[in-house]
Structure formats: C-alpha cells, structure tokens
Amino acid sequence: MPNLKYVAKRIAGMNFGAMLDTARTVKERTGRGVLPTLVDMAACGFKYQAGYMDYLVFEFYHLTADQRKTYITRGKNNEYVRLLNPREHWHLLEDKVEFLKRFDGFHGRDWIDLREVDRAGFEQFCEAHPRIVAKPLDGTCGRGIEFIETGTRIVGLYDMLREGKQYLVEEFIVQHPDISRIYPLSVNTLRLVTISRGGKVRLVFSSMRIGNGKRVDNLNSGGMAVLVDEETGKICTPGADKDGKAYFQHPMTGVDLIGCEIPMYREAVDLVKKAALHIPELGYIGWDVAITEERPVMIEANHFPGHDIYQFQVHLGPDRLGLVPRFDAAIGEL
Structure with a gap:
C-alpha cells in the first residue's frame, strides 16, 4: 500500500x-x-x-x-528511517561535534571546535597537525569541506574559518597506501550499512566510495562506488557513478578495481558493529570508514543513509533484483 x-x-x-x-x-x-x-x-x-x-x-x-x-526507493528508504530511527535522536549524528564526542575511541583523530577554542589554541593545533580539514557542523555530500596545509602559520585563517562557520577542524587522515594506490587525491571510504535492534546487529550493505578528479569521494561530487565482498574483503564489481557509467579501471590511475583487496576490511566491519551497539537509539546507520596504515577509523555516521548507492545496475546480478528482500530479512531477524 x-x-x-x-x-x-x-x-x-x-x-x-x-x-x-x-x-x-x-x-x-x-x-x-x-x-x-x-x-x-x-x-x-x-x-x-x-x-x-x-x-x-x-x-x-x-x-x-x-x-x-524489490528496490529501495527514496520512499522505501524513508520508511526504514521512520521505523528504526526516531526523529528525536537524529541530533546524535547530525551534529558532527556531538558525533565525535560520543564516538571518542572510534574515530581515531584529533579535532577542535572553533566555537570553544581561541586563536592561540587553534594555532597550537596547527603546529601539531600541519595538514587539517575544516568542516561545517551540518554539511552533507562533501559540501563545505576544505583541506588546508597550514605550514607554520596562516595569518587570518582562524577568523576566516569562523566567519565561514567551518567550526570543526580535524587532523588530516592519511589513508593506507593500498587505498591511495586506487585514487590518491581523496580519502576513499567504506560505506557500511548496519541495521540493529535489541543488542543485535546485521551488516546489510558493503561498499567503497572512490574519488574521481576531486578531493572528496562523494558520488554527488563526481565519485564512484564499488561493492566489497563481505567474505573476502575484495572489490567485487566495477565502479559506478550517478550517471550509471561503469569503470573497470580507475580513469585517473589505471588501477583494475575488481579484485583489489581492502586492508583491514574485517576490522572495519567489526568497528561499525561495535559502534552500532554504542548508539542503540538509532537502528539504521550508514557508516563511513577510512583505512589508515594502523587501523580503520570512523569518519562519520548517517542516520539517513543515501539510498542511491544501493542498487546501481552494474552492481546487480542477472536477475536485476534490488535490496528490499535483504533489508527486510535483516529487520525480521532482529
């Protein structure tokens, strides 16, 4: 109905x-x-x-x-959100500072809030982290993110970021060389989607987003997505962008995508499953995870995961069926 x-x-x-x-x-x-x-x-x-x-x-x-x-359409995705993510708890993930505080120990990076840190504190942070990322607190789709190499000191940067409401400043994440080999200009993140209830968690979607010509990997900024096999941790499909174009090789690096192994993939899955239990108020979350040389680190979490990435035709089997049966089965099991 x-x-x-x-x-x-x-x-x-x-x-x-x-x-x-x-x-x-x-x-x-x-x-x-x-x-x-x-x-x-x-x-x-x-x-x-x-x-x-x-x-x-x-x-x-x-x-x-x-x-x-069988397809998770915009309306069907909204139904999952209504069912599993009560609106009164959305703020837990919408506010990036609140997210970082709640998931301290999961995100693995230093950060400051320019609403609470003065100019001297900001400059001290820049001395410790010569490469930083500035973000608005409520930005989506990679909008408003700025990558900055501070050197020793950039005059006026503190005031400029505050005026632009880019209050969140984080240390720059250096991704694993095996991920950088695929595309080095963006931090290419796993998008892992979990459904949880009553202390039980199911992984229902496993992919990686990869940049293509820009500093961010988001599909709305020209990036592509591949599926990652949950058993092997290897890329198992060509890339696909929002125009439906398929990429068997990355157009800028020439790397063959299918068969690339994602380092520490199993650890990344374990990380998001633990994180899902850490926020029982929300049961349907899309997690963005980067892989560094040392470990997986959480970039952000989404209480309203974008559904467009779920069912690119180049990622589906010959039956061309969508993911509704998989999502509904996971919800029924919990």
Whole structure:
C-alpha cells in the first residue's frame, strides 16, 4: 500500500522541469517517448514511492513490476528511517561535534571546535597537525569541506574559518597506501550499512566510495562506488557513478578495481558493529570508514543513509533484483 501522505508531499514539492529533463534522458537512452515515460514515472512514484532520479539511476524503464518492487526507493528508504530511527535522536549524528564526542575511541583523530577554542589554541593545533580539514557542523555530500596545509602559520585563517562557520577542524587522515594506490587525491571510504535492534546487529550493505578528479569521494561530487565482498574483503564489481557509467579501471590511475583487496576490511566491519551497539537509539546507520596504515577509523555516521548507492545496475546480478528482500530479512531477524 503506498504511503499516500508521502506521495502527496512529494508531488507538492516536485521539480517538474527536472522530471521532464529526466524523461528526455530516458528517451535518449531507449527511444521511448517522453509522454509514456512521464506516465510510467508517475505510476512508479505512486506504486513504489520512486522519485524521478530513482527511475533514472535504477533504470526502472528496463525493469518489470516484480523487479521494481524489490528496490529501495527514496520512499522505501524513508520508511526504514521512520521505523528504526526516531526523529528525536537524529541530533546524535547530525551534529558532527556531538558525533565525535560520543564516538571518542572510534574515530581515531584529533579535532577542535572553533566555537570553544581561541586563536592561540587553534594555532597550537596547527603546529601539531600541519595538514587539517575544516568542516561545517551540518554539511552533507562533501559540501563545505576544505583541506588546508597550514605550514607554520596562516595569518587570518582562524577568523576566516569562523566567519565561514567551518567550526570543526580535524587532523588530516592519511589513508593506507593500498587505498591511495586506487585514487590518491581523496580519502576513499567504506560505506557500511548496519541495521540493529535489541543488542543485535546485521551488516546489510558493503561498499567503497572512490574519488574521481576531486578531493572528496562523494558520488554527488563526481565519485564512484564499488561493492566489497563481505567474505573476502575484495572489490567485487566495477565502479559506478550517478550517471550509471561503469569503470573497470580507475580513469585517473589505471588501477583494475575488481579484485583489489581492502586492508583491514574485517576490522572495519567489526568497528561499525561495535559502534552500532554504542548508539542503540538509532537502528539504521550508514557508516563511513577510512583505512589508515594502523587501523580503520570512523569518519562519520548517517542516520539517513543515501539510498542511491544501493542498487546501481552494474552492481546487480542477472536477475536485476534490488535490496528490499535483504533489508527486510535483516529487520525480521532482529
């Protein structure tokens, strides 16, 4: 049964121009007319709570009804959040400072809050960490992040960061050489998704995001995603970006992606499972984990994991089924 309240809200906020552009893109890919595509998109929005970007990214125009109903669409992802993540606890992960305090011992890096540290304290931090990362407290999708090499001292930097509300300053994470070999300009992070209840945890999704031309690995900034086999800890699919393009080799380094082994992968999985038990208030979390030479470290956690990464067609098997059965089975087991 569709969530009528959700559907009505989505219709009210719909960007119909973008929807039309999406239908034109589908026409370019398939030859199907714009009007029939728009009708099908609207039907999928009602029946599967799929937005027009779901329709495009998951290639609903190629799927049967039985296949479509297995996909975690935007609406279905919202249902998981409503079920497992009560809104009154979202602040535990939305505020990056609150996150760092709660998960002290998991994130493995020094940090300061410029709302609480004066100029002298900031300069002392920079002396200890010549490479820093400045972030807004509530930024998403890599927006607002700045990488800075401070040297001995940069005049005016403290005031500049405070004026830009980039209050969170962290030491720069140096990733494992085996990860840097794939793409060195960004910290390429594992995205591990857990579902937990009653002291039990299930890992339901295992991937790595890899940068592609920028300093961040986020898909909305041009990055790509690969799946990581949970048994072997090796990349088991080509990369895929938000346009659905497949990458068997990284275009900037030439590294073959399939078969690359992620160092300390099992330790990273153990880390997020322990972390999930450390925050029982929220039961559905997407964890971003970097691998350093010494150990996995947690970058951040998301109470509203982006669902677009879950079901790229180049990552699915020949049955082209989505992840709803896997997520629902995990919830049923807990």
